[in-house]
Amino acid sequence: MSEAKGVLYIVATPIGNLDDMTPRAIAILKSVDLIAAEDTRHSGKLLSHFGVDAPMTSLHQFNEEAKTERLLSELAVGKSIALISDAGTPLISDPGFPLVRATREAGFIVTPVPGACALVAALSASGMPSERFVFEGFLPAKGSGRRGRLQELADEPRTMVFYESPHRILAMMEDLEVVMGAAREVVIARELTKTFETIKAGCVQDIKAWMQEDGNQQRGEFVVLVKGERxxxxxxxxxxxxxxxxxxxxxxxxxxxxxxxxxxxxxxxxxxxxxxxxxxxx
Structure with a gap:
């Protein structure tokens, strides 16, 4: 095991409202030697807003395996690195797992800098049972795979939390109706902390009709909460x-x-x- 020298900070960034950036996150980003960002162009705007001028390198799903070795070599000479994603908490349906695992295995320190997380924000305001829940991330993109996974979850007693994209949200509602029934209770949390934030509760059938009637409700970033089978x-x-x-x-x-x-x-x-x-x- 290598002697621990560098530190890897896992830094949460806002999911929409920039006022949700924590003072500690800003201080860490200003102090590190390097920032590993999912999209440097996207994150560059955020960092510029907060006066952060630390150098950046990209770390995304297509290069994270190869980039991990380079970042470990930076940690080995005592440099500090901050990992950020496009929005929210890194690794939660975002890149970073190989880097964090390799960093810990190499004996370096990994420190979380907590902040915004869409699934926690949605769950806290949903009115769904929150004492026990399961996070499923994104369902498979293809209909057969999506329905198959929903079928596996049909008897899950805990609240289920999903992420979904705007071009698949209606298809997800249709599959939920087929697999779990039109009466299953769901909550849609759309565009959290942004101008058009919407949190809508109802049965699957009603939520699907609401989206079909108003195309604007199919836009943005979604957290979908499904009540467990009791x-x-x-x-x-x-x-x-x-x-x-x-x-x-x-x-x-x-x-x-x-x-x-x-x-x-x-x-x-x-x-x-x-x-x-x-x-x-x-």
């Missing part, structure tokens, strides 16, 4: 959950019993905690 709402499954809790409470404290039951069933931990308290009282 099969425990059926009477039979509710009885089974109650029986599981009763069994666990014989061996475990209330809090631990509720947490374990939640991990086994997908039912919310808080909901099971209250149910466990009631059972314990009985």
């Amino acid at each position: 099969k425990e709402q059926g009477d039979f499954v509710e009885i089974k959950v109650s029986q599981l809790l009763q069994a666990l409470l014989k061996e475990l404290p209330v809090k631990k019993a509720a947490a374990l039951a939640s991990s086994l069933t997908g039912v919310g931990k808080n909901e099971l905690y209250q149910q466990a308290l009631a059972l314990k009282g009985e």
